[in-house]
Amino acid sequence: MNLVLITSGGTTVPLEKNTVRFLDNFSTGSRGSISAEYFLEQGYAVVFMHREVSDCPYACSPRLIPLNSYLCRLFNLYRKADEEGTLLQLGFTSVHEYLFMLKHVCQALQPAGERAMIYLAAAVSDYFIPDHLMEEHKIQSGSDNLNICLTPTPKCLSLLKKTWCPRAVVVSFKLETDESILMKKATGAIEKYKVDCVVANILKKRFDEVCLAVATCVNDGG
Amino acid sequence: MNLVLITSGGTTVPLEKNTVRFLDNFSTGSRGSISAEYFLEQGYAVVFMHREVSDCPYACSPRLIPLNSYLCRLFNLYRKADEEGTLLQLGFTSVHEYLFMLKHVCQALQPAGERAMIYLAAAVSDYFIPDHLMEEHKIQSGSDNLNICLTPTPKCLSLLKKTWCPRAVVVSFKLETDESILMKKATGAIEKYKVDCVVANILKKRFDEVCLAVATCVNDGG
Numbered sequence: 001m002n003l004v005l006i007t008s009g010g011t012t013v014p015l016e017k018n019t020v021r022f023l024d025n026f027s028t029g030s031r032g033s034i035s036a037e038y039f040l041e042q043g044y045a046v047v048f049m050h051r052e053v054s055d056c057p058y059a060c061s062p063r064l065i066p067l068n069s070y071l072c073r074l075f076n077l078y079r080k081a082d083e084e085g086t087l088l089q090l091g092f093t094s095v096h097e098y099l100f101m102l103k104h105v106c107q108a109l110q111p112a113g114e115r116a117m118i119y120l121a122a123a124v125s126d127y128f129i130p131d132h133l134m135e136e137h138k139i140q141s142g143s144d145n146l147n148i149c150l151t152p153t154p155k156c157l158s159l160l161k162k163t164w165c166p167r168a169v170v171v172s173f174k175l176e177t178d179e180s181i182l183m184k185k186a187t188g189a190i191e192k193y194k195v196d197c198v199v200a201n202i203l204k205k206r207f208d209e210v211c212l213a214v215a216t217c218v219n220d221g222g
Numbered sequence: 223m224n225l226v227l228i229t230s231g232g233t234t235v236p237l238e239k240n241t242v243r244f245l246d247n248f249s250t251g252s253r254g255s256i257s258a259e260y261f262l263e264q265g266y267a268v269v270f271m272h273r274e275v276s277d278c279p280y281a282c283s284p285r286l287i288p289l290n291s292y293l294c295r296l297f298n299l300y301r302k303a304d305e306e307g308t309l310l311q312l313g314f315t316s317v318h319e320y321l322f323m324l325k326h327v328c329q330a331l332q333p334a335g336e337r338a339m340i341y342l343a344a345a346v347s348d349y350f351i352p353d354h355l356m357e358e359h360k361i362q363s364g365s366d367n368l369n370i371c372l373t374p375t376p377k378c379l380s381l382l383k384k385t386w387c388p389r390a391v392v393v394s395f396k397l398e399t400d401e402s403i404l405m406k407k408a409t410g411a412i413e414k415y416k417v418d419c420v421v422a423n424i425l426k427k428r429f430d431e432v433c434l435a436v437a438t439c440v441n442d443g444g
Binding site: 127204 | 399
């Protein structure tokens with residue numbers, strides 16, 4: 001059986017250890033959860049790593065269920081996946097939890113070699129606040145401006161292909177709001193992180209249009 | 223009939239005009255929505271100003287519904303409020319929308335005088351980014367730190383008592399993580415903004431314990 005790890009939903013960046021405030025992004029996890037349903041129906045075993053509150057397979061937001069008659073079908077499909085043990089769901093909230101979980105799940109998939117796919121649909125924060133720089137208590141408000149200094153999130157994408165799960169097929173995602181830089185960023189990710197495929201989207205058109213950048217393999221005449 | 227405006231849930235602070243990232247807080251709106259149910263059951267007409275995705279009266283998160291038999295009772299209570307026209311629900315997402323809506327609803331409540339209560343349970347962002355300082359597109363990630371400069375949100379609490387709805391009874395909320403400053407902050411809000419009552423909570427104990435700071439009225443011997 002083929003295996004796919006799907007990451008889905010956004011990660012938070014807490015500003016305080018006793019967290020009241022956090023940075024977030026608009027992701028609902030609908031792309032990841034619908035993809036999970038598709039993979040399950042194609043016979044894959046799915047590890048679904050999702051933001052705690054975001055959409056899950058066969059349990060997506062009502063806005064995505066146009067007819068009540070679908071509910072019954074969804075329930076039966078969910079029960080099938082549950083009975084066959086083909087769906088494992090793991091929840092995260094902060095970017096810290098996400099990175100820790102991703103590393104361990106990828107390492108666990110290593111023995112599956114090329115039969116494993118890693119499908120990174122989660123909207124991971126580009127910046128975070130490392131523990132030692134984080135405030136202990138809720139930041140107090142005052143009459144002055146508040147400056148928040150964010151550190152780039154450690155890039156796990158290259159580690160993934162280099163050490164965590166080298167033989168897996170890796171699909172990553174790129175979302176932009178500016179069309180003029182989209183494909184440059186997508187092909188850039190293939191060169192930089194050695195992923196196999198990048199699915200590229202523009203925020204406002206993401207339900208209607210998708211661009212694909214695929215790594216070209218050099219064959220030795222075979 | 224008595225009237226209450228309840229605000230509920232957190233507000234977001236967009237970092238970009240084409241918003242991908244935003245600041246948020248952990249509020250689920252459960253206190254506001256449960257309070258709305260209580261006020262309705264006491265015969266109040268309720269204007270419920272809530273974060274689009276947060277809990278609403280008689281439709282709170284499943285974690286708050288311990289038994290299925292409650293569902294039927296909740297549905298009937300919701301139908302009653304709907305039929306009697308005693309519940310008006312208005313949604314917001316960003317802090318900009320919240321402030322604009324609060325001002326207009328408060329001004330509309332002015333003719334009700336002392337019969338109106340304003341119950342500010344929403345977790346409003348203390349800081350925001352004014353439109354003219356906001357980035358147009360998604361902030362690009364890079365290898366450098368990212369500094370975000372936030373401006374204090376205009377304080378509407380004093381405007382509320384001074385001009386928007388002077389005769390209404392105003393209840394505000396204060397949440398802290400540090401117990402040593404809680405009551406000082408709560409009584410400070412009464413002096414500073416002339417609100418009638420402050421409900422004060424510690425983040426970790428908020429389901430079990432609540433402190434109350436009430437304005438003392440000086441009577442002329444009556």
